Amino acid sequence: MSADVMDQNTGAGEPLAADEIRAMRERIDEIDQQIIDLWQERARLSQTVGKTRMASGGTRLVLSREREIVERFREAMGPDGAQVALMILRAGRGPL
Ligand SMILES: C=C(O[C@@H]1C=C(C(=O)O)C=C[C@H]1O)C(=O)O
Incomplete structure (x- = not known):
């Protein structure tokens, strides 16, 4: 379990519930990091597509897509x- 998740307030009324919440938060934090990484990778790819298209004399955007x-x-x-x-x-x- 990461130190961050261990230190945070779970808001639970019982220790067992607090443990379950911490375990789920661990996975939530992993998912959030994947979302951030994928978001940034996608943005970089999108910028490269735009530059490639403009360098070939095409448009910056394709609104139908x-x-x-x-x-x-x-x-x-x-x-x-x-x-x-x-x-x-x-x-x-x-x-x-
Ligand atoms: C990345 C592209 O260029 C632009 C950006 C898009 C995107 O981020 O998905 C989609 C269409 C275009 O306006 C593309 O044509 O695929």
């Missing part, structure tokens, strides 16, 4: 998914 991505997230996660997709896209190509 962006619409498909937003729709995929909306179908999987509902309206919040669409908002997540918009933030992911902005992380790569910057604001519209």
Whole structure:
């Protein structure tokens, strides 16, 4: 168990519940780190695609592709998914 998770307040009323919460928090922290790493990797790839396309005389963006991505997230996660997709896209190509 990481020192961070051991030191944090669990908010639980019983020691057994506190142990369960700490174990789940350990996995939550791993998942959050994966999300951060994947987010940053995706943003770098998106920037490289944009540069490659512009260097070839193409456009910076392809909005039809962006619409498909937003729709995929909306179908999987509902309206919040669409908002997540918009933030992911902005992380790569910057604001519209
Ligand atoms: C990365 C690309 O370039 C831009 C960024 C996109 C993205 O981050 O997914 C999608 C479409 C383009 O506007 C691409 O065309 O695939």
